[in-house]
Amino acid sequence: MGSLQKRLEEYAGSDYYPYHMPGHKRRLFxxxxxxxxxxxxxxxxxxxxxxxxxxxxxxxxxxxxxxxxxxxxxxxxxxxxxxxxxxxxxxxxxxxxxxxxxxxxxxxxxxxxxxxxxxxxxxxxxxxxxxxxxxxxxxxxxxxxxxxxxxxxxxxxxxxxxxxxxxxxxxxxxxxxxxxxxxxxxxxxxxxxxxxxxxxxxxxxxxxxxxxxxxxxxxxxxxxxxxxxxxxxxxxxxxxxxxxxxxxxxxxxxxxxxxxxxxxxxxxGAEKLFGDFEKNWHEMLERLNKCKVLHFLQEKNMDKGKLVIMDCSGRLSGRQLYDTLLNQYHLQLEMAAGRYALAMFTIGDTVEGYERLTKALLSIDGELDSGRVALAAAEPSGRQEQWICLIQQFPLYEAWDKETEKVPLAKAAGRVAGCFIVLYPPDIPVVVPGEIITEEICHYLQTCVRDGLTVQGMEKQNCQLYVEIIK
Ligand SMILES: Cc1ncc(COP(=O)(O)O)c(C=O)c1O
Structure with missing residues (x-):
C-alpha cells in the first residue's frame, strides 16, 4: 500500500478537485x-x-x-x-x-x-x-x-x-x-x-x-x-x-x-473573499438551474456553499452521482446520501473549481435528459422516516453498557439496539443504543448498504449483515 506520506504526496499532485472539507481546499493559504x-x-x-x-x-x-x-x-x-x-x-x-x-x-x-x-x-x-x-x-x-x-x-x-x-x-x-x-x-x-x-x-x-x-x-x-x-x-x-x-x-x-x-x-479580507464566493456561487447556480433532470436544494433558509444535487428522475442514486463525478471527472464530493450527493464550496475555492463541477453536472444532466442513462434497479434509499416511529426502550446511558449479542439484521426487528448504527458521513446515528430496531429501520439500513453508503455499527459476515442487540 505504500506509506501514508507517499500516498498523500501523490494525491496532492493529482488532478482530483476537492468539493469537501477542509475549507482551505488543499491550497496554501x-x-x-x-x-x-x-x-x-x-x-x-x-x-x-x-x-x-x-x-x-x-x-x-x-x-x-x-x-x-x-x-x-x-x-x-x-x-x-x-x-x-x-x-x-x-x-x-x-x-x-x-x-x-x-x-x-x-x-x-x-x-x-x-x-x-x-x-x-x-x-x-x-x-x-x-x-x-x-x-x-x-x-x-x-x-x-x-x-x-x-x-x-x-x-x-x-x-x-x-x-x-x-x-x-x-x-x-x-x-x-x-x-x-x-x-x-x-x-x-x-x-x-x-x-x-x-x-x-x-x-x-x-x-x-x-x-x-x-x-x-x-x-x-x-x-x-x-x-x-x-x-x-x-x-x-x-x-x-x-x-x-x-x-x-x-x-x-x-x-x-x-x-x-x-x-x-x-x-x-471578508469583502473580497465573500464577494467573490457569492459571485461565483450565484453564477454557478444560474447555469445549473438550466438543468432539466438534476435538481439542487434551494430553500429560503439555506446557507451558501452546500450544493445538494439530486437526479429527480430517480435513475442515479446519490452514490451513483458521487461515483460518476469522482471516476469520470475526478471531482471528489463531500458525501453521498440516498437520493443526493453533496459538494461543498468555501472562500477557498477557485474559479476552476466552480467551472469543472458546473460543466460536469451540465454534461450528466444532458445524458440523463437524452434517456441514455438506464433506470436504476431499485428506488434509492430515501428519507429517514424510521425516526417517526422511534421507541426508546432504555436510556442511552444504560443501554450502551448492557451485554450484547450479534444477530442478522434480517432477524433484528423488534429487538433493542446495543450499539450505535451511524451513517458516515454525516456521522448522524440512524439507531441509538436502547432503541427498538423496527422493520422500517431494518429495511432502511438494507437499502443504505445496497446503495453503497457507509454504515458504521454493522458487520458483514458470509454475505449477511449483523447488528449488535441487547441480550
Ligand atoms: C453537525 C456536526 N457537528 C459536529 C461535528 C463534529 O465536528 P469535528 O469533526 O470538527 O469534530 C460534525 C462533523 O462532521 C458535524 O457535521
Whole structure:
C-alpha cells in the first residue's frame, strides 16, 4: 500500500478537485499551512497554556470572541466534537434532561452517555423531495418545552450538513423564557457573520453556547474548531473543566497559529473573499438551474456553499452521482446520501473549481435528459422516516453498557439496539443504543448498504449483515 506520506504526496499532485472539507481546499493559504515542523512546539516559556490561558493564547481567544461577537471564546484542538462534549456537559447537571434535534452529530449522543442524560428528541422532519433532515423551527421547540417542563437545555444544529439554518433567534428567545440555555451546533457555520450577505452566527442570534468547526468552512486545518459562550446561564468554570477533560493536554501550536491566521485573514479580507464566493456561487447556480433532470436544494433558509444535487428522475442514486463525478471527472464530493450527493464550496475555492463541477453536472444532466442513462434497479434509499416511529426502550446511558449479542439484521426487528448504527458521513446515528430496531429501520439500513453508503455499527459476515442487540 505504500506509506501514508507517499500516498498523500501523490494525491496532492493529482488532478482530483476537492468539493469537501477542509475549507482551505488543499491550497496554501497563508504561512501557517506552508510551515509545519518549525512551528510545532509545546507550552514552552512565553507561549502560554491553552488550559489556563493568560498570555498570548488568552489574547488570541479574546480577539476571536470580538470577531464572532461572543462574550468569550475557546480554541478547540479536538474539533467541534470536543466543543459539543464540553458544551452539553457544562449546560446540564448529571442525569439532567436534554432536548436535542434527532439529527445531531454523534458527539452530542456521546455527551449524553457520559453525563447520564435523559434525551428528548426534536424531530424537524424530512425534506419531501431530497429526503434530508430539516432544521429546527421555533414552533417545534416551543411545543416540546411546553410538553416537558423538566428539560434543562436545548441543542439544535444550524446550519445542518446540507446547509439548512434553524430559526435560532426565535428559538433562543423561547428557550431563555424558560431560564435554560441554548446550545447551537454550528460546526458548519464558522464562516457566518463575516459578511453582510451571509446570515448572522449563533452567538449574535442569542445562543448561550455555539460550537464551530473552523476546519469545515474556513481556510483552517482539520481538527481546528472554536467554542463561544454568552450570558449568565453557563457556569464558565465548569465549562473550562470539561474543555480540559475532553481535550489534549498537548494542544498543537500549529493548529492554534492556523486558527489565528484563518480568523484574521477571513476578517481582514471578508469583502473580497465573500464577494467573490457569492459571485461565483450565484453564477454557478444560474447555469445549473438550466438543468432539466438534476435538481439542487434551494430553500429560503439555506446557507451558501452546500450544493445538494439530486437526479429527480430517480435513475442515479446519490452514490451513483458521487461515483460518476469522482471516476469520470475526478471531482471528489463531500458525501453521498440516498437520493443526493453533496459538494461543498468555501472562500477557498477557485474559479476552476466552480467551472469543472458546473460543466460536469451540465454534461450528466444532458445524458440523463437524452434517456441514455438506464433506470436504476431499485428506488434509492430515501428519507429517514424510521425516526417517526422511534421507541426508546432504555436510556442511552444504560443501554450502551448492557451485554450484547450479534444477530442478522434480517432477524433484528423488534429487538433493542446495543450499539450505535451511524451513517458516515454525516456521522448522524440512524439507531441509538436502547432503541427498538423496527422493520422500517431494518429495511432502511438494507437499502443504505445496497446503495453503497457507509454504515458504521454493522458487520458483514458470509454475505449477511449483523447488528449488535441487547441480550
Ligand atoms: C453537525 C456536526 N457537528 C459536529 C461535528 C463534529 O465536528 P469535528 O469533526 O470538527 O469534530 C460534525 C462533523 O462532521 C458535524 O457535521
Amino acid at each position: 497563508g504561512k501557517t499551512l506552508a510551515t509545519v515542523a518549525a512551528w510545532d512546539i509545546t507550552e514552552i516559556e512565553g507561549f502560554d497554556n491553552l488550559h489556563e490561558a493568560r498570555g498570548i493564547l488568552h489574547r488570541l481567544q479574546l480577539r476571536a470572541a470580538e470577531v464572532y461577537g461572543a462574550e468569550e471564546s475557546f480554541f478547540l484542538v479536538n474539533g467541534s466534537t470536543s466543543g459539543i462534549l464540553s458544551a452539553v456537559s457544562a449546560a446540564l447537571p448529571k442525569r439532567g434532561k436534554l432536548l436535542m434535534v434527532r439529527g445531531c452529530h454523534k458527539s452530542a449522543y456521546h455527551a449524553a452517555y457520559l453525563r447520564s442524560l435523559e434525551i428528548s428528541y426534536l424531530l424537524p422532519g424530512m425534506h419531501p423531495e431530497f429526503g434530508c433532515t430539516l432544521a429546527a423551527t421555533a414552533a417545534q421547540v416551543e411545543r416540546a418545552l411546553a410538553m416537558e417542563p423538566d428539560i434543562g437545555a436545548v441543542l439544535i444544529v444550524s446550519p445542518t450538513y446540507e446547509g439548512l439554518t434553524a430559526e435560532t433567534a426565535e428559538i433562543a428567545e423561547i428557550v431563555h423564557r424558560r431560564g435554560i440555555p441554548l446550545i447551537v451546533d454550528e460546526a458548519h457555520g464558522a464562516h457566518l457573520g463575516f459578511h453582510a450577505g451571509w446570515q448572522l452566527n449563533a452567538s449574535r442570534l442569542g445562543a448561550d453556547l455555539a460550537v464551530q468547526s473552523l476546519h469545515k468552512t474556513l481556510p483552517s486545518m482539520t481538527q481546528t474548531a472554536i467554542l463561544h459562550v454568552n450570558g449568565e446561564l453557563i457556569n464558565r468554570g465548569k465549562l473550562k473543566r470539561f474543555l480540559e477533560i475532553y481535550q489534549s493536554s498537548s494542544p498543537s501550536y500549529i493548529f492554534m497559529a492556523g486558527m489565528e491566521e484563518a480568523i484574521e485573514m477571513t476578517a481582514a
